[in-house]
Amino acid sequence: MTLIRVLDHLPALPEVVLLAGACAVMIADLYVKDEAKRVTVGLAQAVLLLCAAATLFVAWGGGGARFYIFNGLFVSDLLSHLLKLVSYIAVSAALVYSRQYLADRGLLRGEFITLLLFSLLGMMVMMSANSFLTLYLGLELMSLCLYALVALNRDSAQSTEAAMKYFVLGALSSGLLLYGMSMIYGATGTLQLDEVAAHTARLAALPADHRFLVFGLVFIVAGLAFKIGVVPFHMWIPDVYHGAPTPVTLIISSGPKLAAFAMAYRLLVDGLPQLAADWQQMLALLAILSIALGNITAIAQANLKRMLAYSAIAHMGFMLLGLLSGVVEGNALNAEQAYSASLFYMIVYAIMSVGAFGMLLYLSRAGFDCENLEDMRGLNRRSPWYAFLMMVLMFSLAGVPPTAGFYAKLAVFQSAVAAGHLWLAVAAVLFSLIGAYYYLRVVKLMYFDEPRETAPVAGGLGVRGLLSANGLVLLLFGILPQPLMSLCFVAVALR
Amino acid sequence: MYLSLAIWIPIVAGLLVLAAGERPAARWTALAGALAGFLVTIPLYSGFELHSAAFQFEEKTPWIESFNINYHLGVDGISVLFVLLNSFITVLVVIAGWTVVETKLSQYYAAFLVMSGLLNGVFSALDAVLFYVFFEATLIPMFIIIGVWGGPNRVYAAVKFFLYTLFGSLLMLIAMLYLYNKSGGSFAIADWHKLPLGLPVQVLLFFGFLFAFAVKVPMWPVHTWLPDAHTEAPTGGSVVLAAILLKLGAYGFVRFTLPILPDASRHLAWLMIALSLVAIAYIGLVTLVQTDMKKLIAYSSISHMGFVTLGFFVFNAYGVEGGLVQMISHGFVSAALFLCIGVMYDRMHTRLIGDYGGVVNSMPKFASFMMLFAMANSGLPGTSGFVGEFMVIMGAMKSSFWLAFVAASTLVLGAAYTLWMYKRVIFGAVANEHVASLQDLNAREFVVLAALAAAVLFMGVYPLPFTEVMHTSVNELLKHVALPKT
Numbered sequence: 001m002t003l004i005r006v007l008d009h010l011p012a013l014p015e016v017v018l019l020a021g022a023c024a025v026m027i028a029d030l031y032v033k034d035e036a037k038r039v040t041v042g043l044a045q046a047v048l049l050l051c052a053a054a055t056l057f058v059a060w061g062g063g064g065a066r067f068y069i070f071n072g073l074f075v076s077d078l079l080s081h082l083l084k085l086v087s088y089i090a091v092s093a094a095l096v097y098s099r100q101y102l103a104d105r106g107l108l109r110g111e112f113i114t115l116l117l118f119s120l121l122g123m124m125v126m127m128s129a130n131s132f133l134t135l136y137l138g139l140e141l142m143s144l145c146l147y148a149l150v151a152l153n154r155d156s157a158q159s160t161e162a163a164m165k166y167f168v169l170g171a172l173s174s175g176l177l178l179y180g181m182s183m184i185y186g187a188t189g190t191l192q193l194d195e196v197a198a199h200t201a202r203l204a205a206l207p208a209d210h211r212f213l214v215f216g217l218v219f220i221v222a223g224l225a226f227k228i229g230v231v232p233f234h235m236w237i238p239d240v241y242h243g244a245p246t247p248v249t250l251i252i253s254s255g256p257k258l259a260a261f262a263m264a265y266r267l268l269v270d271g272l273p274q275l276a277a278d279w280q281q282m283l284a285l286l287a288i289l290s291i292a293l294g295n296i297t298a299i300a301q302a303n304l305k306r307m308l309a310y311s312a313i314a315h316m317g318f319m320l321l322g323l324l325s326g327v328v329e330g331n332a333l334n335a336e337q338a339y340s341a342s343l344f345y346m347i348v349y350a351i352m353s354v355g356a357f358g359m360l361l362y363l364s365r366a367g368f369d370c371e372n373l374e375d376m377r378g379l380n381r382r383s384p385w386y387a388f389l390m391m392v393l394m395f396s397l398a399g400v401p402p403t404a405g406f407y408a409k410l411a412v413f414q415s416a417v418a419a420g421h422l423w424l425a426v427a428a429v430l431f432s433l434i435g436a437y438y439y440l441r442v443v444k445l446m447y448f449d450e451p452r453e454t455a456p457v458a459g460g461l462g463v464r465g466l467l468s469a470n471g472l473v474l475l476l477f478g479i480l481p482q483p484l485m486s487l488c489f490v491a492v493a494l495r
Numbered sequence: 496m497y498l499s500l501a502i503w504i505p506i507v508a509g510l511l512v513l514a515a516g517e518r519p520a521a522r523w524t525a526l527a528g529a530l531a532g533f534l535v536t537i538p539l540y541s542g543f544e545l546h547s548a549a550f551q552f553e554e555k556t557p558w559i560e561s562f563n564i565n566y567h568l569g570v571d572g573i574s575v576l577f578v579l580l581n582s583f584i585t586v587l588v589v590i591a592g593w594t595v596v597e598t599k600l601s602q603y604y605a606a607f608l609v610m611s612g613l614l615n616g617v618f619s620a621l622d623a624v625l626f627y628v629f630f631e632a633t634l635i636p637m638f639i640i641i642g643v644w645g646g647p648n649r650v651y652a653a654v655k656f657f658l659y660t661l662f663g664s665l666l667m668l669i670a671m672l673y674l675y676n677k678s679g680g681s682f683a684i685a686d687w688h689k690l691p692l693g694l695p696v697q698v699l700l701f702f703g704f705l706f707a708f709a710v711k712v713p714m715w716p717v718h719t720w721l722p723d724a725h726t727e728a729p730t731g732g733s734v735v736l737a738a739i740l741l742k743l744g745a746y747g748f749v750r751f752t753l754p755i756l757p758d759a760s761r762h763l764a765w766l767m768i769a770l771s772l773v774a775i776a777y778i779g780l781v782t783l784v785q786t787d788m789k790k791l792i793a794y795s796s797i798s799h800m801g802f803v804t805l806g807f808f809v810f811n812a813y814g815v816e817g818g819l820v821q822m823i824s825h826g827f828v829s830a831a832l833f834l835c836i837g838v839m840y841d842r843m844h845t846r847l848i849g850d851y852g853g854v855v856n857s858m859p860k861f862a863s864f865m866m867l868f869a870m871a872n873s874g875l876p877g878t879s880g881f882v883g884e885f886m887v888i889m890g891a892m893k894s895s896f897w898l899a900f901v902a903a904s905t906l907v908l909g910a911a912y913t914l915w916m917y918k919r920v921i922f923g924a925v926a927n928e929h930v931a932s933l934q935d936l937n938a939r940e941f942v943v944l945a946a947l948a949a950a951v952l953f954m955g956v957y958p959l960p961f962t963e964v965m966h967t968s969v970n971e972l973l974k975h976v977a978l979p980k981t
Contacts, residue, residue, distance in 0.1 A: 444650055444653070
């Protein structure tokens with residue numbers, strides 16, 4: 001009897017492993033001396049490896065099927081597995097990239113690692129949430145850890161200010177989200193997303209109830225827009241990206257974005273497909289505003305972290321293009337293509353973002369933070385290989401073939417055109433041209449200008465290997481994008 | 496097989512050169528790669544079936560199944576010569592840069608070799624996305640070439656080049672996606688040729704493609720990036736830019752615009768012809784007043800490319816074939832002229848006409864070569880420049896006398912600006928002691944210029960080997976364009 005109970009809950013194994021592992025790391029860290037913190041990092045990596053094994057095991061055992069456990073609070077499907085695996089990689093890469101940086105600044109403390117693992121747990125819960133409650137639980141677990149992480153460098157006024165902003169706006173957006181959820185709950189009488197979908201199918205036909213649902217939907221979309229970071233709910237992004245220590249920026253720009261995507265997917269596509277026509281309009285506006293404002297404002301930035309923050313806003317806009325193109329007038333023929341395009345975009349974006357911030361961390365040294373555009377000057381003279389990798393990253397962010405970023409854009413543009421949003425696609429394309437300018441500027445600084453300093457670029461073997469792999473994988477996916485695309489398609493299509 | 500080799504041998508060689516770093520081996524690897532890349536294109540010509548309009552040497556493997564995108568290569572009479580031309584020019588560029596480039600030699604060669612492979616890809620891609628990927632990817636090496644090894648204003652020129660061309664191609668991407676959805680999920684260019692489309696849709700798509708190709712050609716008024724890019728690019732960069740990259744736009748017109756959108760092409764032919772004539776006549780006048788030799792040749796390229804687009808949009812065999820011949824000939828002649836300027840620039844480090852004078856006294860061999868290329872540029876009979884221009888004027892004549900009349904003004908203008916420049920640079924009194932102490936061509940430069948001179952003369956005297964290849968494909972294209980699609 002007990003054994004069966006345990007087996008029933010097996011799909012939550014990755015979360016259980018991570019929770020146990022994070023606690024173990026937290027306790028073990030107490031016995032690790034400050035100068036030997038790499039042991040804790042190693043332990044955390046081991047935990048991540050175990051999580052990956054657990055996820056693969058669950059995915060393999062489940063055979064692509066969908067499991068609801070904990071009375072429907074928690075769902076385990078291919079989408080969640082895929083997103084979780086990418087988040088492990090992102091977090092693991094974050095640990096590799098940031099160890100030296102943090103150690104140089106005396107920030108490599110146990111709490112960084114523990115908070116990181118717990119925030120990952122929050123992301124995983126979000127990715128597997130099938131109820132408003134679980135979703136909110138995961139969101140808060142993730143966010144609270146991130147607030148603390150942003151303030152990691154507590155002596156820095158800039159960091160604390162950023163953390164404060166992040167916290168206040170994050171709390172506000174959580175409030176909006178909760179308010180919207182309560183509206184939907186009031187209308188449907190259930191918190192579970194699949195049941196919400198079933199109820200709204202009935203309610204959306206009645207004008208009065210439909211209006212009520214849309215009222216709730218507005219708040220949900222606003223809350224989501226805050227978390228994803230799209231215009232006009234984007235104000236926190238540049239400040240937090242800029243103010244947080246670079247390792248934390250790296251983390252915020254990868255895993256939580258994936259989790260926010262999962263949240264949007266679960267809430268809108270899984271939970272409220274009947275209101276697609278309504279949320280598509282809202283997303284269209286958010287998307288085009290983000291693409292426009294993100295790309296234009298990024299040009300004015302002299303700080304690379306800020307520039308990448310605005311670029312993140314623009315990229316989230318592109319991702320929304322796919323999300324909003326799924327259903328056309330009740331016809332969901334292209335839905336799987338469109339949603340998988342968004343998913344593909346998110347994963348490629350996560351890889352690019354981790355790589356770009358990883359490069360900033362790699363180029364920083366004790367007492368010197370590489371975070372201004374000027375710091376990239378003449379990198380080709382100092383290290384041709386890393387200049388080349390950074391060039392690949394920049395061209396991929398700009399969406400120039402043959403890099404993975406191009407196929408991500410191709411896929412979302414294709415879904416937008418297929419859904420008949422031709423003018424949306426044209427506008428997005430024109431703004432991505434504007435966007436190309438500031439990525440190009442980084443390449444220009446690296447290749448065409450003389451270096452200010454001639455210090456050779458140096459780092460550990462792990463960092464160098466991972467950074468190279470990170471850049472090359474974008475080229476690899478640029479030449480052979482099919483495997484990842486298929487994976488995304490299967491994750492979305494197999495329900 | 497040959498096409499894949501023509502694409503990938505230079506690219507792999509480029510990566511090897513990059514890996515070799517600043518060792519002498521880098522040069523020889525580059526030369527070996529370029530030569531091997533050229534050799535594998537020869538069977539494309541010798542094995543070409545003249546009487547077939549079908550795509551030959553086809554290769555097709557599924558690439559991105561999610562979007563039904565194939566790695567689909569093949570050449571017809573229109574594209575095969577460009578693959579050869581490109582591979583040939585690459586060899587010359589590698590030789591020409593042998594001792595001239597001082598900084599980051601391996602990166603320089605790697606960029607050229609990679610670009611050569613990508614350009615072969617553009618000319619042989621039969622899948623629209625594959626075409627687009629190659630088309631766009633060429634921007635990256637060219638951006639680096641201009642920006643790293645270029646002149647004083649290189650950064651401005653490189654960024655301008657990149658953004659202009661990217662703007663055009665992004666609109667083309669949307670047009671391609673539209674056609675993909677319209678054709679029920681196919682990116683095969685041949686499928687799009689058969690796709691029925693209404694005139695209003697054709698017109699919109701026409702403009703979508705027009706921006707991409709017009710910027711590349713470049714047509715007036717989107718030509719302003721070219722003089723900047725040319726002036727600031729290193730010699731090799733200018734050669735590839737003029738000889739090959741400019742052909743991408745014109746090639747796009749015959750591969751995409753004419754066959755996919757025949758009705759819109761006929762409907763808007765007046766616009767294209769007008770723009771071409773402006774390029775021929777107005778840019779010809781602009782060319783006259785240039786004081787920088789590279790800028791002068793750059794503007795003359797725009798004027799010559801105006802001939803090409805004019806030939807395409809008069810819709811007869813003389814015009815289209817003349818346009819294609821003009822593209823090949825311009826590939827030889829402009830490459831040669833830029834190399835000539837490079838030869839002088841390497842010695843004098845100036846490109847201003849005013850700094851020269853009486854070069855013939857110290858460089859007689861060089862002066863004779865440049866004489867030939869200057870004549871070819873002004874379209875003298877017996878040189879390759881004459882064949883294409885003559886055919887296009889004949890084609891235009893069939894359409895209207897006045898069209899031909901304006902087009903023929905280039906014969907006067909072309910002679911005026913090229914020969915006037917030649918006179919000021921080569922003849923006259925020796926301008927200064929720098930000119931007096933110039934060394935004549937060394938063996939390396941001699942080989943490069945001699946190869947081009949042979950090509951120019953051969954094509955001028957006996958153009959049949961070039962035209963017979965295109966004949967069947969061009970006729971097929973014209974038959975296709977004549978049929979309404981709506």
